[in-house]
Amino acid sequence: MPTALGSWCRTIFPQTSAAAERVAAQALLSTGTINLGKGGTYRLTEHPDWKPQASSDTSGDRHVNSLNWALPLLFRGVQVQNQAMVDRFRQLMLYWINDHQGPRNSWVDSSIYGGLRTETLVCAAQTLNDPVITAAAIRDAQTMIKSNAGAREVAVGSNNTDLIRQTGALAAFCWTGDIGLRDKAWRNLVSIANGVVQPDGSDVEGSPGYAVYIEKLLQGVQSAANTCGIPAEPVPTLRNKLYDFVAQSIRPDFLVESIGDSINESLKGSFGAADGQAEWVRTSGRSGTPPAPIYSVYDGGYVFGRAGWQPQPGMPDSFYSLRSSSTRPGTAHTHDDGTGLTFYSKGVSWIGDPGPFRYENSDPLRAYLKTRAAHSALTVGKTTRSKWSGVQRLSAQSDWATGGNDTTCLQDNTWKTVTLVRCTQYVRSVDAMIVTDYVNAARGGKKAKGRFTWQRWQIPSGVDTGYEGSTLVLSKGDKKLDVVKSGTDVWVVDHAQAGKKQGWFTGTWGTKLPGQVVNRQVPIPKQGVRQALVTVFVPRNSGESVPVTISATGVTISRNGQTITTPAPMPQLGAALL
DSSP states (O other): OOSSOOTTHHHHSOOSOHHHHHHHHHHHHHTOEEEOGGGBEEEOOSSOOOOOOTTBOHHHHHHGGGOGGGHHHHHHHHHHTOHHHHHHHHHHHHHHHHHTSSOOOHHHHSHHHHHHHHHHHHHHHHHHOOHHHHHHHHHHHHHHTTOOGGGSSSOTTOOHHHHHHHHHHHHHHHHHTOHHHHHHHHHHHHHHHHHHBOTTSOBSSSOHHHHHHHHHHHHHHHHHHHHHTSOOTTHHHHHHHHHHHHHHTBOTTSOBOOOTTOOSOOOOTTTTTTOHHHHHHHTTTSSSOOOSOSEEEETTTEEEEESOSSOOTTSOOOEEEEEOOOSSOOOTTOOSOTTOEEEEETTEEEEOOOOOOOOOTTOHHHHHHTSGGGSSSEEEETSOBOGGGOEEEEEEEEOGGGTOOEEEEEEEOOBSSEEEEEEEEEETTTTEEEEEEEEEEOOOOGGGTTOEEEEEEEEOTTOEEEEETTEEEEEETTEEEEEEESSSOOOEEEEOOTTOOTTEEEOSTTOEEEOEEEEEEEEOOTTOEEEEEEEEEEEEETTOOOOEEEOSSEEEEEETTEEEEEEOSOGGGOOOOO
């Protein structure tokens, strides 16, 4: 019976809650129930068969091979000297090892699953001094170390799971004293860390929530370097860069904006405790220092803008995000959300992102929520598409320092015969968002008949839609958002329905909330056309009037006795504002 955990156990798996460990250990010992968190639950028999179960999703089924879920048995068992817990932990490790001696399913060793298992086996082997578990830990570490990421300064194409895999390898070879493989693992880690964090601090996952997760993993990498007795740079520097990026992705209600596989949630734990800006957003402004920029552009494919960091009561609090392609390859968590916009104002998320729902590959809603059609973005009907062509940023400029406008233009190159350019102009002086969508359609052949541009605005749950006169108005309580558009066509409002995919949003993980989709389809003539489709979002209070006029050359908005005309963002594209 070991009297203490191995020195690597708490380096790799720091304790977050003694109570949670106690509950998890008791559940594993008494009922064989694994709580896989977002992945669901899994019930162990005395000798598990490791096969998928109905109570766990795709990710949960694969995480059974991670083995880290069994660690509460070891941690709690050693702490209170409970022989039954330690024996059950050892038994589960040996069952899994003996059942996986030969060729393994691809998901057993790959991705996060192989990495977490390597880390788990290192902790188990060091604590229990068991030769079978030690051999299994080394086998897994040798699999992890096959990566040659360290041959490059920046491992472009890496994702968060690669950090876990190489951390496991580093722990194994540092513990066993294999200096050559230890150093290779560290070189891999440095290259991968540089690969998952852009030079400007944005992530490569297309998801600010994963930037938060990557920072947590880098904290573990830094701790592993310290335990191993090697210098941790550049990891601390990369963590600091992430703090600035994550801070910009926080809405005025101090929730991370739901983009990609992120959901709207607050920062938890000690994220950025040593960084004033990160502390400010994590503590909802109770401590720390608010960031200075109110417009920011990132290579990860993000634009964030806001009215200000400390809006006063009754004053504008608007916040928005805009998505383009990253300068590096996307990952499984990146959604096809190029040109996607979110808009928050007056304490309400008016234009939202659908979020991830859950990691179940067989669920059609999960697949749909990753598509362009599920976002507040542009698509073209009856046209061949190659999404790998990407959405590129044409221009990004702001006069925020003097109270001026933000103007961002993106070009969508993914449609074969149609080029789309989306420009957003946040007009601070009158607190309004102008979206101009330019359509440049070439003459089409026989298959061009029936082409159309499809604008969609995803309206989150709890927001009502209706008309005041001829203007579509979104409302929640006494807060309003006027949606003024060019053209004579009318908006179509589609509601989420059971059994259908459009209009659904992610609530808490794995739950869906019904929303609406405000959309219109604008025909593209067979002979080709240059069009400009304008949509103006004007937040206001109930009873307040904010007139908007769209002319051929610009948009005029009047608020509080001030009238501002904002010229068309890209008149050189040759399309008058409709």
